Amino acid sequence: MTRTKLAADDMLAVEGFSASFDLKGELRPVLKDVTFSLPSHSMSAIVGESGSGKSLTALSVLGLAPRRLVRTSGQIRYRDSVLTELSERELRTVRGARIAMVFQDARAALNPVFTVGHQLEATVRAHQKVSRKQAKSLAADALASVRIPDVSRRMEQYPHQFSGGMAQRVALAQTLLCDPELLLLDEPTTGLDVTIQADVMDLITTLGAERHMTTCLITHDLGLVGQYCDRVIVMKAGEVCEQTDAKTVFSTPTHPYTQLLLDASELKQRDTTERRIIA
Amino acid sequence: MTVNADISRTRLPIMRVQNVTKTFSTISAGRRTHLTAVDQLDFTIAAGETIALVGESGSGKSTAAKCVADLLAPTEGTISMDGAPTIRPGRRARRRDHRRVQLVFQDPNGSLDPRQTVRQVLEEPLRNFFGNNRGELRRRVRELLADVELDESLLNRRPRELSGGQKQRLGLARALAVEPEIIVLDEPTASLDVSTRGQMLALLERVQRHTDVAYLLVSHDLAVVQSLADRVLVMYLGSIIESGPTDRVFTNPQHPYTKALIEAAPKMEYRALRSAWRLDGEIPSPTDRPSGCLLTNRCPVVQPDCHAQRPPLVAVDADHLSACIHPELLSAPSMDARTAS
Ligand SMILES: Nc1ncnc2c1ncn2[C@@H]1O[C@H](COP(=O)(O)OP(=O)(O)OP(=O)(O)O)[C@@H](O)[C@H]1O
Ligand SMILES: Nc1ncnc2c1ncn2[C@@H]1O[C@H](COP(=O)(O)OP(=O)(O)OP(=O)(O)O)[C@@H](O)[C@H]1O
Ligand SMILES: [Mg+2]
Ligand SMILES: [Mg+2]
Numbered sequence: 040m041t042r043t044k045l046a047a048d049d050m051l052a053v054e055g056f057s058a059s060f061d062l063k064g065e066l067r068p069v070l071k072d073v074t075f076s077l078p079s080h081s082m083s084a085i086v087g088e089s090g091s092g093k094s095l096t097a098l099s100v101l102g103l104a105p106r107r108l109v110r111t112s113g114q115i116r117y118r119d120s121v122l123t124e125l126s127e128r129e130l131r132t133v134r135g136a137r138i139a140m141v142f143q144d145a146r147a148a149l150n151p152v153f154t155v156g157h158q159l160e161a162t163v164r165a166h167q168k169v170s171r172k173q174a175k176s177l178a179a180d181a182l183a184s185v186r187i188p189d190v191s192r193r194m195e196q197y198p199h200q201f202s203g204g205m206a207q208r209v210a211l212a213q214t215l216l217c218d219p220e221l222l223l224l225d226e227p228t229t230g231l232d233v234t235i236q237a238d239v240m241d242l243i244t245t246l247g248a249e250r251h252m253t254t255c256l257i258t259h260d261l262g263l264v265g266q267y268c269d270r271v272i273v274m275k276a277g278e279v280c281e282q283t284d285a286k287t288v289f290s291t292p293t294h295p296y297t298q299l300l301l302d303a304s305e306l307k308q309r310d311t312t313e314r315r316i317i318a
Numbered sequence: 319m320t321v322n323a324d325i326s327r328t329r330l331p332i333m334r335v336q337n338v339t340k341t342f343s344t345i346s347a348g349r350r351t352h353l354t355a356v357d358q359l360d361f362t363i364a365a366g367e368t369i370a371l372v373g374e375s376g377s378g379k380s381t382a383a384k385c386v387a388d389l390l391a392p393t394e395g396t397i398s399m400d401g402a403p404t405i406r407p408g409r410r411a412r413r414r415d416h417r418r419v420q421l422v423f424q425d426p427n428g429s430l431d432p433r434q435t436v437r438q439v440l441e442e443p444l445r446n447f448f449g450n451n452r453g454e455l456r457r458r459v460r461e462l463l464a465d466v467e468l469d470e471s472l473l474n475r476r477p478r479e480l481s482g483g484q485k486q487r488l489g490l491a492r493a494l495a496v497e498p499e500i501i502v503l504d505e506p507t508a509s510l511d512v513s514t515r516g517q518m519l520a521l522l523e524r525v526q527r528h529t530d531v532a533y534l535l536v537s538h539d540l541a542v543v544q545s546l547a548d549r550v551l552v553m554y555l556g557s558i559i560e561s562g563p564t565d566r567v568f569t570n571p572q573h574p575y576t577k578a579l580i581e582a583a584p585k586m587e588y589r590a591l592r593s594a595w596r597l598d599g600e601i602p603s604p605t606d607r608p609s610g611c612l613l614t615n616r617c618p619v620v621q622p623d624c625h626a627q628r629p630p631l632v633a634v635d636a637d638h639l640s641a642c643i644h645p646e647l648l649s650a651p652s653m654d655a656r657t658a659s
Contacts, residue, residue, distance in 0.1 A: 087511070088511040088513055088514065089481050089482045089483045089510060089511045089514050090481040090482070090483075091511075144425070144427060146425070146428075147427075186601060188376075188600060188601040188602060188603045189603030189605065189606070192344070192351070192603070192605065195345075196344065200342075200344065202375055202376040202380060203375070203380065203425070203505070204375025204376065204538075205375060205376055208375075229505075229508045229538075230375070230505065230508055230538065231375055231538060232372070232373065232374050232375055232538045232579065233538065233540065233579060233582040233583045233584070234374060234578055234579055234582045234596075234597060235374060235375050236538075236582070236584075237582045237584075237592075237596075259510065259511045259512055259515070260584065261512070261586060262583070262584025262585055262586055263584050265584065265585070265586065265587050265588045265589065265590065266584045266585075266589065266590060266592075285588060286588045286589075288588075289586070289587055289588040290588070299513065300511075300512055300513070301586065303512040303513045303515070303516050304512045304541075304586055305541075305586065306516065306519070306541045306542065306544065306545040307545055308544045308545055308564075308565070309368075309544065309545050309546060309547065309548070309564060309565075
């Protein structure tokens with residue numbers, strides 16, 4: 040088993056972490072000896088094909104993986120504590136306040152029966168001792184920071200009245216309100232157009248620097264990795280196959296799978312001159 | 319009418335979207351306000367063609383897609399197929415004509431019933447054609463699985479036991495079941511990794527070649543749009559602000575918003591130089607749209623006369639239209655353009 044020591048400047052270390060799905064007694068391994076670390080104040084990315092175990096790895100950090108996923112070896116360390124040894128009660132004090140995550144399905148994280156403003160204010164009040172009025176203004180600022188227009192009206196609306204990309208940004212705003220030290224973002228920008236994506240990523244980068252956050256982005260978009268991340272962890276079929284600097288990935292990818300991902304990112308343009316249709 | 323050797327050049331539109339407007343009314347601070355999600359949309363779709371709708375989050379793409387699929391009734395305007403208006407304003411959206419237009423939703427999790435198996439998902443729409451003829455049902459289900467390259471071993475699985483890519487394919491197979499003429503694809507590749515995305519695109523092309531189905535594609539992924547679409551419609555705040563053949567819009571954008579969109583796409587490089595052509599400023603609310611050009615408060619080259627009135631879509635050349643009255647400022651080097659404003 041590979042072991043990495045939690046260096047003084049690592050915020051999180053996943054060490055030889057293996058886990059299997061318990062299918063009525065039969066164990067199906069999904070995470071195999073996953074080992075990587077997130078240096079403090081860095082922005083890392085986990086990339087890899089669909090089903091390679093990226094989301095399950097992130098959920099395991101928070102202790103939120105499905106019940107049927109059982110750890111078979113390894114551990115996850117965060118600062119001085121071993122997360123994989125903590126009780127559910129202890130984990131709850133870490134979750135949200137110190138380690139927060141934006142889930143892949145952002146809309147599902149919002150409660151359909153409360154207004155967006157109500158939900159954001161509740162988040163503020165759960166983390167800070169402030170008056171109702173202050174909570175409201177902090178919530179409004181958070182919405183504005185993720186480029187939601189017309190904040191006062193939007194605060195009174197329900198999640199279904201938001202477009203897909205707006206709901207995603209609301210979930211991000213809610214997470215940022217918790218002021219976490221370690222932020223895990225599962226596909227935070229897939230539903231966003233590129234101009235807003237750039238705004239949202241700039242915001243995450245700026246806040247990350249201001250608040251000394253450590254960020255880990257799960258993404259399919261290598262362009263995003265090149266633009267914003269320092270480190271890259273490449274996963275394939277439940278294993279980490281490459282862990283390196285973002286810069287190196289673009290200049291000299293070592294693993295053939297990483298090269299494959301880079302090649303697949305460039306799509307052929309459709310030749311519209313041939314197929315032009317007069318309508 | 320003369321017979322053209324190139325069949326694709328003489329195709330007539332199968333759907334005509336004319337002046338379609340969709341407003342929602344919402345209650346804010348006790349007052350009812352109207353939100354214009356889609357404003358006077360006008361376009362046609364021909365058989366075998368792929369049209370992409372691109373634009374900022376909240377610009378009305380999904381709303382337009384739902385109107386085309388008859389899941390929302392437009393507030394104004396008409397949508398007709400082969401000349402016969404099928405969707406009129408005011409009428410409650412009914413699932414009529416569903417056979418001709420199908421929608422594959424943005425979120426495959428939300429649109430698949432978690433209790434249904436793959437077989438049940440596909441048999442449901444087929445019953446309308448084959449009733450309970452088990453032999454026919456089985457044959458057609460197998461055909462559909464083959465069309466989207468899903469293995470028959472998945473037939474008894476439920477959605478949560480499928481990967482993201484498999485769920486997307488199932489959604490497409492269900493849409494194909496009723497042999498539609500148009501499939502509306504809302505973000506068909508959003509949750510797919512790059513290799514699955516490539517497979518999905520190849521699959522969509524193959525299905526289109528075989529069946530001549532037309533696609534209305536909604537996507538934020540400009541690489542996907544460039545590889546799949548014949549024509550692009552760029553939306554901003556509910557309106558189409560530029561439209562034209564994909565290659566021409568991408569190589570020679572005629573609207574500052576389109577240019578910003580294209581230049582904001584991340585490059586496959588480490589810390590690529592970023593374009594100075596960026597949109598700052600508040601994104602206006604669709605309840606309170608600017609009266610002049612919609613982009614005035616964010617445009618890097620806005621001019622005094624841009625505020626005067628809403629510029630109409632006009633032809634730049636042949637079938638390339640734009641709603642910017644100062645396209646000459648687009649070719650200026652970005653930095654100069656910015657300081658000039
Ligand atoms: N609740 C579950 N029950 C059974 N298998 C599951 C469950 N959740 C995930 N899996 C399986 O575990 C593997 C890893 O899933 P995971 O969600 O971590 O993938 P991912 O890398 O995040 O993929 P994507 O890019 O599609 O989100 C996949 O094969 C998936 O099918
Ligand atoms: N049911 C509804 N009630 C009120 N407003 C709505 C409703 N559905 C959509 N809207 C509003 O209409 C506008 C357009 O929404 P739409 O979902 O069409 O955007 P979109 O272009 O698909 O965005 P995205 O890229 O984020 O999915 C948004 O301002 C949205 O908040
Ligand atoms: Mg995932
Ligand atoms: Mg949408």
